[in-house]
Amino acid sequence: MPTKEQVLEVLATVDDPEIDKPITELGMVEEVVIEGSRVGVKIKLTVPGCPLKDRITRDVTNAVRQLPGVDDVQVAFGSMNDDERSQLSANLRAERGAANPQMDIAFASADSPTKVIAVASGKGGVGKSSVTVNLAVALAQQGHSVGVLDADIWGYSIPRMLGVSGKPVAFEGMVMPLQAHGCKVISIGFFTDPDRSVIWRGPMLHRALQQFLGDVHWGELDFLLCDLPPGTGDIAISLAQMLPNADMVVVTTPQQAAQKVALRAGKATEQTGMKVAGVIENMATFTCPDCGSTHDVFGSGGGQELADALDTDLLGRIPIDPRLREGGDAGLPLVLSNPDVPASIAVKQVAEQIASRKRSIIGRSLPLSVS
């Protein structure tokens, strides 16, 4: 017969799927009852009717079943009371080091381990959102913890492209992001009626972004990818103000006209203080699947020209691939559905470059001297 300590020990290996921390640490294990080979566990959910009940039941059952002498595991649920929820929320905020819980953005602190990457473009339709989701999933596949913030408030498309929908759970002013293909995701699309347009202007956009950055429990992220709206509008300025350490990656098509507009988006960083970390050329050469001939449908060379003009690197050239669009429409990014095609390989190489740059600054001593 297992002991209560043994049961608690295995329960410590079960994470709450939304908060990403052991249920024992979060105070979610209310009761453990052992009767011979039968073990009953009562879990206190953060909010009643939590949509992830089934997942928690499965994870708790699998963990406790591993113990020798256990034949049957019963999982029951209750929910935290207001005091317990407030305490949990205060603990989570304190952990993030938020001095002013309502306004503080942990990513903004100089010692934040998270690299924030704003994905920008000059004009719409160049594939900025497609690049964001594929890059996010590629980084997650490479073992990084990744968040995706859909900052394209008016024209959000990240939920569809990642195949995720639903209402995020909120408690005590904290919002739990949804999960898709190994990434945590927040989009205005989770909070609005899909058939109604969002017509917010500057201050509302600023506030929405502030909440997405400050009130969402992102946990410990290696990367937060922010899909910006096209152009150089209010959101890009707000993001730069809130996250002065963020880097910008500019997506362009190879054609001159797109590259010129993208240059303006990239140059705007000179005024906002963000750094341009590189350029990604999307919709580069198309290779005919039947005859193998190649076509520069949108011209060529724009990505390199833009990188030169912004004095940064061309991180990659992603070819046109109709399966990338199909994957976006189906909620299954190309790097997952067709990981070995040239467009996926190009995205994965960009992800590796971005990750290796992050590694290169970790542990590097700062150029400070004592005088």
Ligand SMILES: Nc1ncnc2c1ncn2[C@@H]1O[C@H](COP(=O)(O)OP(=O)(O)OP(=O)(O)O)[C@@H](O)[C@H]1O
């Ligand atoms: N490399 C590619 N090959 C084929 N289709 C692509 C590629 N990149 C993007 N697309 C398709 O082009 C269309 C526009 O892409 P996407 O929505 O990602 O652009 P965007 O720049 O984010 O647009 P907006 O700023 O207007 O939201 C989509 O239908 C997408 O599936």
